[in-house]
Amino acid sequence: xxxxxxxxxxxxxxxxxxxxxxxxxxxxxxxxxxxxxxxxxxxxxxxxxxxxxxxxxxxxxxxxxxxxxxxxxxxxxxxxxxxxxxxxxxxxxxxxxxxxxxxxxxxxxxxxxxxxxxxxxxxxxxxxxxxxxxxxxxxxxxxxxxxxxxxxxxxxxxxxxxxxxxxxxxxxxxxxxxxxxxxxxxxxxxxxxxxxxxxxxxxxxxxxxxxxxxxxxxxxxxxxxxxxxxxxxxxxxxxxxxxxxxxxxxxxxxxxxxxxxxxxxxxxxxxxxxxxxxxxxxxxxxxxxxxxxxxxxxxxxxxxxxxxxxxxxxxxxxxxxxxxxxxxxxxxxxxxxxxxxxxxxxxxx
Amino acid sequence: xxxxxxxxxxxxxxxxxxxxxxxxxxxxxxxxxxxxxxxxxxxxxxxxxxxxxxxxxxxxxxxxxxxxxxxxxxxxxxxxxxxxxxxxxxxxxxxxxxxxxxxxxxxxxxxxxxxxxxxxxxxxxxxxxxxxxxxxxxxxxxxxxxxxxxxxxxxxxxxxxxxxxxxxxxxxxxxxxxxxxxxxxxxxxxxxxxxxxxxxxxxxxxxxxxxxxxxxxxxxxxxxxxxxxxxxxxxxxxxxxxxxxxxxxxxxxxxxxxxxxxxxxxxxxxxxxxxxxxxxxxxxxxxxxxxxxxxxxxxxxxxxxxxxxxxxxxxxxxxxxxxxxxxxxxxxxxxxxxxxxxxxxxxxx
DNA sequence: CTGAAAGCGCTAACAT
DNA sequence: ATGTTAGCGCTTTCAG
Numbered sequence: 050x051x052x053x054x055x056x057x058x059x060x061x062x063x064x065x066x067x068x069x070x071x072x073x074x075x076x077x078x079x080x081x082x083x084x085x086x087x088x089x090x091x092x093x094x095x096x097x098x099x100x101x102x103x104x105x106x107x108x109x110x111x112x113x114x115x116x117x118x119x120x121x122x123x124x125x126x127x128x129x130x131x132x133x134x135x136x137x138x139x140x141x142x143x144x145x146x147x148x149x150x151x152x153x154x155x156x157x158x159x160x161x162x163x164x165x166x167x168x169x170x171x172x173x174x175x176x177x178x179x180x181x182x183x184x185x186x187x188x189x190x191x192x193x194x195x196x197x198x199x200x201x202x203x204x205x206x207x208x209x210x211x212x213x214x215x216x217x218x219x220x221x222x223x224x225x226x227x228x229x230x231x232x233x234x235x236x237x238x239x240x241x242x243x244x245x246x247x248x249x250x251x252x253x254x255x256x257x258x259x260x261x262x263x264x265x266x267x268x269x270x271x272x273x274x275x276x277x278x279x280x281x282x283x284x285x286x287x288x289x290x291x292x293x294x295x296x297x298x299x300x301x302x303x304x305x306x307x308x309x310x311x312x313x314x315x316x317x318x319x320x321x322x323x324x325x326x327x328x329x330x331x332x333x334x335x336x337x338x339x340x341x342x343x344x345x346x347x348x349x350x351x352x353x354x355x356x357x358x359x360x361x362x363x364x365x366x367x368x369x370x371x372x373x374x375x376x377x378x379x380x381x382x383x384x385x386x387x388x389x390x391x392x393x394x395x396x397x398x
Numbered sequence: 399x400x401x402x403x404x405x406x407x408x409x410x411x412x413x414x415x416x417x418x419x420x421x422x423x424x425x426x427x428x429x430x431x432x433x434x435x436x437x438x439x440x441x442x443x444x445x446x447x448x449x450x451x452x453x454x455x456x457x458x459x460x461x462x463x464x465x466x467x468x469x470x471x472x473x474x475x476x477x478x479x480x481x482x483x484x485x486x487x488x489x490x491x492x493x494x495x496x497x498x499x500x501x502x503x504x505x506x507x508x509x510x511x512x513x514x515x516x517x518x519x520x521x522x523x524x525x526x527x528x529x530x531x532x533x534x535x536x537x538x539x540x541x542x543x544x545x546x547x548x549x550x551x552x553x554x555x556x557x558x559x560x561x562x563x564x565x566x567x568x569x570x571x572x573x574x575x576x577x578x579x580x581x582x583x584x585x586x587x588x589x590x591x592x593x594x595x596x597x598x599x600x601x602x603x604x605x606x607x608x609x610x611x612x613x614x615x616x617x618x619x620x621x622x623x624x625x626x627x628x629x630x631x632x633x634x635x636x637x638x639x640x641x642x643x644x645x646x647x648x649x650x651x652x653x654x655x656x657x658x659x660x661x662x663x664x665x666x667x668x669x670x671x672x673x674x675x676x677x678x679x680x681x682x683x684x685x686x687x688x689x690x691x692x693x694x695x696x697x698x699x700x701x702x703x704x705x706x707x708x709x710x711x712x713x714x715x716x717x718x719x720x721x722x723x724x725x726x727x728x729x730x731x732x733x734x735x736x737x738x739x740x741x742x743x744x745x746x747x
Numbered sequence: 748c749t750g751a752a753a754g755c756g757c758t759a760a761c762a763t
Numbered sequence: 764a765t766g767t768t769a770g771c772g773c774t775t776t777c778a779g
Contacts, residue, residue, distance in 0.1 A: 099541070431748070431749085
């Protein structure tokens with residue numbers, strides 16, 4: 050079995066057996082097109098020569114189908130496995146891939162300057178997760194002619210997308226605090242632009258946010274505020290990057306100096322950071338401070354956080370289905386619902 | 399820009415410009431092989447025709463390199479995002495992929511009968527994670543001529559692998575309990591075969607376990623036991639499947655009837671389940687019951703679990719590097735170290 | 748600096 | 764039931 054020669058190919062097998070390549074092809078792809086006997090001989094010869102079946106790449110070139118979809122993410126790849134909300138969404142995507150028997154290719158973001166893998170990944174379509182509206186990778190994917198579907202930004206008409214009622218959820222969260230009598234409320238935000246800036250985000254920055262999900266959340270908070278006849282511009286929106294629990298801690302450390310009675314965190318990870326900071330400062334939650342998150346991740350639930358639930362798994366699965374169900378591309382579903390989940394991190398002011 | 403015709407190809411662009419296809423190819427792959435002016439014209443024409451650059455599949459066929467590695471896992475894909483230890487390992491793999499600018503394709507396990515995606519995934523190599531020693535997919539990958547590297551089973555000589563000193567770690571865990579004076583100890587095990595069986599695993603089953611990682615762990619416990627002159631076969635090894643925190647709960651519910659003073663759980667997820675069951679039964683940990691886990695996952699740390707740490711990230715990264723560093727395949731590294739981490743879930747008997 | 752020609756390995760009409 | 768032929772789209776010697 051020493052193979053000094055090149056790897057066996059369909060032609061090799063065909064020649065060894067004195068048949069034509071198409072017969073060997075048929076042995077693999079259309080068993081009914083040849084006698085059982087010949088087929089058995091083909092397979093036996095293939096085994097003897099160490100031929101493992103049609104080369105997937107060549108077959109893909111012929112068929113134009115790779116059997117995988119790609120996932121593009123705005124953070125380092127390892128983040129896909131770090132952020133609880135991302136993990137849930139990915140689980141949904143992965144489950145759908147499994148059902149459709151296609152692979153899921155995580156497409157890494159490369160250091161600027163490197164030729165983008167979005168342009169070369171061997172996939173039949175791409176899920177764009179949490180990209181800013183003007184991200185170049187959207188354009189590259191489009192030019193390749195690949196079907197794309199965005200999740201958590203960008204939205205139509207920029208790209209077909211699975212959307213979530215972020216705004217409604219955020220509105221409910223803010224109204225909840227207002228109903229409890231809170232008026233001195235601060236917001237902890239993740240990045241509102243790709244520039245790594247940190248600080249108290251002015252209104253212009255809030256509105257120019259290219260990440261649709263978070264822009265909508267902020268808009269939802271504001272809706273509730275203005276519906277109550279209050280001045281949104283008086284609400285401090287403290288932005289931190291990079292995203293994560295620590296960002297929440299750091300934002301809260303600054304914010305708490307203002308002695309707010311409540312904090313709206315734009316995600317549960319940030320909210321957990323706020324809880325950390327509150328504890329470090331000796332504040333009781335919800336006695337001294339109410340905190341509302343967003344996402345309803347498992348650890349938020351464990352911490353008793355009041356938050357806004359969204360169907361993460363369904364969101365991911367819907368995105369994958371959009372790519373996989375109808376090759377042409379089905380219509381995007383209506384916005385998925387969000388729901389306020391009241392736990393023990395909020396109380397009357 | 400209405401494209402009634404077929405998608406533009408290299409030849410299309412060449413013809414539109416009256417040059418040869420190879421010139422267009424050079425414009426993309428060897429800018430130095432043609433005048434800057436001609437190159438600019440080629441690129442402009444390409445843009446005008448909506449040609450997005452060389453087709454990745456065709457290029458792959460030519461070059462024989464896909465630019466991605468695959469990851470194969472013995473559980474449903476979504477599990478990769480559920481199990482904390484798997485997530486950590488995957489993060490390591492993903493980080494290495496990112497550094498090498500290659501994609502990471504998660505290859506789903508299909509319902510039995512379906513043509514296996516391991517045979518057709520467009521990848522340059524495969525990481526086999528937690529497969530049983532006799533898994534068919536190892537053979538399929540080999541026949542394709544793909545480089546493979548196993549993590550957490552199978553081990554050499556079955557396959558090149560990144561190994562961890564599971565046995566040493568388990569030995570330390572068991573010795574820790576013995577040192578504390580525990581003698582009535584029970585083990586909670588995840589699956590010791592792929593058959594879905596549950597119950598008290600007899601010795602034969604323990605030894606035939608095709609999952610190397612867990613077989614080694616069990617062997618490590620036994621080492622310590624026998625070194626202390628005790629009879630391993632008197633130790634109850636309670637096996638549950640499928641794997642997860644709930645499995646730990648259910649195993650512990652049965653086990654605790656024997657009134658052990660300590661439990662060795664073969665993973666932190668199982669250990670957390672044991673803690674749940676102990677709490678439900680009104681047992682204090684470590685007062686009434688000591689518990690030791692394995693893996694040192696974040697939630698284990700948060701729960702104050704005494705456990706065995708292993709370098710998950712490094713394990714995953716090393717596996718990916720083995721595939722990516724030297725195309726030929728480097729030598730596997732020596733077993734990665736494990737380390738007993740004593741927290742507050744263990745005390746003297 | 749540019750072009751012609753020969754495949755990479757496979758599949759699907761279309762014969763026979 | 765089996766073989767012939769013509770590509771899928773690209774890259775790459777090798778000539779000019």
